[in-house]
Amino acid sequence: MSATSPVAEIDPESWAAVLTPRLAQFAGVARHEHVTRAAGELMVPQSTLSRAMARLEADLGVSLFARRGRTVQLTPAGRRFLGSVEKALAAVEQAAEAVRADADPTTGKVAFGFLHTLGSETVPALIRTFRVDHPKVRFALVQNYGEAMLERLRAGELDLCLTSPVPDEPDLVARRLDEQRLRLVVPEDHRLARRKRIRLAEAADEPFITLEPGYGMRRISDALCAEAGFKPRIAFEGEEAETLRGLVAAGLGVALLPPPTVERPGVRELTVTAPRAVREIGLAWLDGHPDTPPVAAFKSFLLSRRGQLLA
Template sequence: MVHQQSSGTRLSQSGDTEDIPEREMSLLLAPRLAHFAGVARTEHVTRAAQQMQVPQSTLSRAMARLEQDLGVDLFARHGRTVSLTPAGRTFLTSVERALAEIERAVEEVRADADPATGKVAFGFLHTMGAETVPGLLQAFRAGHPRVRFSLVQNYGEAMLERLRAGELDLCLTSPVPDAPDLVARRLDEQKLRLVVPADHRLASRRRIRLAEAADETFVTLEPGYGLRRITDNLCAEAGFRPKVAFEGEEAETLRGLVAAGLGVALLPPPTVPRPGVVELTVTAPRAVREIGVAWLAGHPDTPPVAAFKKFLLSRRGNLLPT
């Protein structure tokens, strides 16, 4: 006795039905969908078998088993020809849509992996978006003019999460991560400066020890940002814990807060000088942040990703604009 379930049914060898989950049913049916579409389009098993280069007996058994697994008749048989039943026509519409989607996916992944025109998903820090990354892409595309990029700007931890999720191929980040599931290479380092308002008591100085700012109010990036972690560590090395008044998500916003007299900040050099602030060289402790490239360990590279990775590694010590 056959009874229908929303999750699908299957006839056992004894003639009884076995309930099977929808996901298992999808896996069961998937290999037969192209065969079904071929028979449905030709309405002739022999002709379909010739076109698909499979034995006619194999194709006939596959169609019979497909109907058995679904628990419905998809074809009406007329000698050597067949015609679709109403259920078969409904099924064919969805099958053709599914097969077309698979074909589009195949074309897309092949295009992304093409050595000449493929795509690289590349993440980088906000502070590298104005000058460093555009310069790198310009230099790379001089030799690879048709490679496409999907660009993501974010803070370090968020980019590493997307790297682990397979959403990024490579990312430029700081600090350079040390994790067993990632591969990271140091590329360069960037000096950090103490940025103070133009009318600040320290504004007449060119150099400063960070300990001299122990009593100042700081504006910083939010916890979780690499630059925030570096700021906290440098201040601890200088013997104090910074008093934080404002936390933000972008370095140039912090520079604006400093210009407004709301605190001081440890920041990388700006792309263009900003009025209203003075940037002091920190002599002690050594105030730098390391910039590195990271990728997922064991993850195979497509040719365009491999080419861009090789390019980035060739820029060691010469990554940042002078």
């Protein structure tokens, strides 16, 4: 078996598409060094396999096999090609096993994103409860702010995410699960620190410490201040709620934040009576994206927790 035709004119970007269907056939012939036996293993007619190998050689423009009676032997070029082919086929096999394992109903994986403020207690408690009935399901957990998680949903890097505000976008499906009351956090020696309740307008002249633009909590905070009749004077911007609490404790401003996991010394947290200061927590996923069994089970579990998510 030899290649006598000139190198085929193939767009370099098309090599993978042209060669991939023949790689397993080539490896089979190389393993057996016999076309008939390889055809039997691969369950294709001998004539079909012979034509496929001849076409492979013609496309590459090199001889991969030398005939020795009824057997074939790899040429030096064939041996070099076989090493790369075996690595490529092994990589495909590993990839196939990985995606099959991730989709396994019992031991599969869920790529789950959530807000930083839900990471200390809410998400661990949810997963612990879910794993009572699904003890071997694995999780790839991602903490991020809302917009970043939605982009990772779109990129196929996440299956589900808990986010706020609840998105309303045509390529996503979102369901409201619960809400958190927001508090005005002030330093413990602040003029308002002895209060338990406050109208947000009473803090209009205070320097505000907020999350950076692009964070869902920042949009909510700005909207609440606007509803209260003022534009906040931003003193500091950060990326994480507990860091903002630390800045408040240092006397650098006030902040609108969800409740802390653990009460922090140095601050007082006031209930905001007007406007109604809450943030909704929702579950989002990519519209039309098929769920693996473990993802479907976890999605159903989360949706069943409506109104109890933050309990």
